[in-house]
Amino acid sequence: MSTTTPSARPGLTPLSTRAKATRGQTRTNNLRLALQIIFSDSPTSRASVARASRLTPATASDLVDELLDLGLVMETGTGPSAGGKPPKLIAPNPEGRSIIALDISSSLFHGAVVDLSGEIVTTRSILGNTGDAAIAVVADLISELAVSSPAPLLGVGIGTPGVVDVPAGLVTSANLGWHDAPVAAELARATDAPIHITNDAQAAALHEYSVHAPAVASLALVQVGRGIGTGHVLDGHLFQGENAATGEIGHVRLDDGGKRCSCGNTGCLETVASMSALLEKVGGDQTVSHDRIAEVAEDPAAESAIEAAAVALGRGLAPMVALFANREIVLWGEVTSLGETYRRIVEREIRSRVLPVNTEQIQVRYGTAGDDAVIRGAAALVLSSELGVVW
Amino acid sequence: MSTTTPSARPGLTPLSTRAKATRGQTRTNNLRLALQIIFSDSPTSRASVARASRLTPATASDLVDELLDLGLVMETGTGPSAGGKPPKLIAPNPEGRSIIALDISSSLFHGAVVDLSGEIVTTRSILGNTGDAAIAVVADLISELAVSSPAPLLGVGIGTPGVVDVPAGLVTSANLGWHDAPVAAELARATDAPIHITNDAQAAALHEYSVHAPAVASLALVQVGRGIGTGHVLDGHLFQGENAATGEIGHVRLDDGGKRCSCGNTGCLETVASMSALLEKVGGDQTVSHDRIAEVAEDPAAESAIEAAAVALGRGLAPMVALFANREIVLWGEVTSLGETYRRIVEREIRSRVLPVNTEQIQVRYGTAGDDAVIRGAAALVLSSELGVVW
DNA sequence: CAGCTTTGTATGTTTACTAAACATTCTTAC
């Protein structure tokens, strides 16, 4: 026991062991490992899986056979010889399972069926609602998508605004009129598939992570649109906190006094750094949309307002960088239409407010995903929760 | 594989599997589990270990036998019968291993030999130094303590001020005149025992956690003395970040303008909320010590200065609470001598600046440990790193 | 075509958890 294997990466050191380990868990771990290798290096071979996993060829072969039996992967023919017997190629089986992914963070609820290769197969949108009716709308959306699903359901993933209590399955969202709404329990009556709910910013963070993993192990996604919220992947783990109200940085009061915020308080970060706040200052059409923000970005008269919003955001993010020692800070939401000038001011402002040791390696950039980041992140949540795999 | 065992606690969802699992790891995990149970419920019995671990009596018995062989636990006689054969009691063997723990965060370097029951067996202090000489002093301290160690060394734990790059073993500290100093590598020449270095606030957080685990799974320790720094345990994991500069909240710039800080910047949280800042405002003896701070706490003339410091700290901590959704916020350092009024203002200020959903359950309290928290935390770091156990 | 390389499988071993029976030693009830 003295020769402890150190955790593969630094960052989060587990302090003690909590549950027994069994052969079955060993097997599950290795099945997931093999599946991840196949997802990452597709198409690949049994021999490659053995090399990448450091398992023996016999074990790797056996694992692949079990994954074939489960329908999660498939043989796709024969590959080129590397000086010997040519490999039988193994790849994810897109039609092995379906994932239903939902984004209910805007007034239109968006849903999709996603296959195991991460492709969106079907989409459907319904006008949203609030309160209990909203849950009913979501349940309908799931049922409709389930009918069109071409494969057994792996699970349902939902990205919602507000705060999610994951273990209890409760959601609190002002927009949706939910206060500790038992969304998971209600939806469980609409489908047998496991349901995974997360905050929209966390879903987007997960998607961003899955695009860049494993090169990037940690990142902070900062959603700036009508409001401001963050989602965090720390050392390959989605950080959801004890009561899941993590990343609610938009409602931190920066200034005493200050404008009144939708939360009832005054001087929140959102009142100075959100895109709503920017539009309020600029005047004209107040609809927070990519088009409208892009319009503002081009407007010379808006220059100082944009700078003020950028400075405020940088100021709000500085403590985050000091606490998490983030390297990757991804801006996402309507803010992505503001362009390079804005981004540079945010980065400069963070740098000027935090120790150099924390900012030497930071990178502030816009998210690579478009409007489907929440949907794709919700699907990624199901994939990682059910199969332990990241696209 | 579809029947995934959900992680025992929420908070940190692992996204994918990174390394193969083997029988050996199963065994190691279960040895650690058994050891943790014995540490937590000492004295206990083989049958109790089986029940608590959910392993079969045969396996639990075998694990305990191996722990006995390793000298980590011992039989301490026979316990009272519970209606049948009385148990042979099992307890940690205090003399099974020794841990050398160091606190080099003040001008006097403190060292101790700690036994496996967490008792401090020997202490020694040497006047510290800076630069390469400081490393030499630390090496001497380790050697001296190693000589007086009554048992085989489990490892050396060090709590240092500044920033630690754990994987590389580098330390950067203004106080000690270290910039990426290869402390781990240098000390490895003084001892064969594994060396674990962490930030002083993180060490204190670890100690605080070990006092309250497993009732508390996460906590933030806020060290307020000459400077301000935080250490975080998240869901039973010590959070050290990617480049380990986590928790450096003292040097976040709150106000443009503001006083000059030791870091070279202006307006840092430390310049308004540290105990140095408080003393500067109050006048008189400027030595940051418990006695001096207690004196200030009693001084009616200092009331407004204390309130200002408390307000500033609460303001600085608000983003932390919003991001981590902390429930337990532990104040530690010389600040603990400021008393209840100060604590209450800090708590009030945090509550007024963050969403209610984040503050409903928070508790701001003073640390339970005294000046030996860093030493004890450094020892706990060794114990958890080498044996996977928390006291 | 011989020899080498790579892929993949087959056979048997080892490790460590499980299951079930049992031995041991105490308490309780009659």
Next chain:
DNA sequence: GTAAGAATGTTTAGTAAACATACAAAGCTG
């Protein structure tokens, strides 16, 4: 004071899953 019962802990046999080794299959290279 003896029998029944209960809790502790061990023994024996069984099994899952990784490992070690050998080897078959299928290609490339000279």
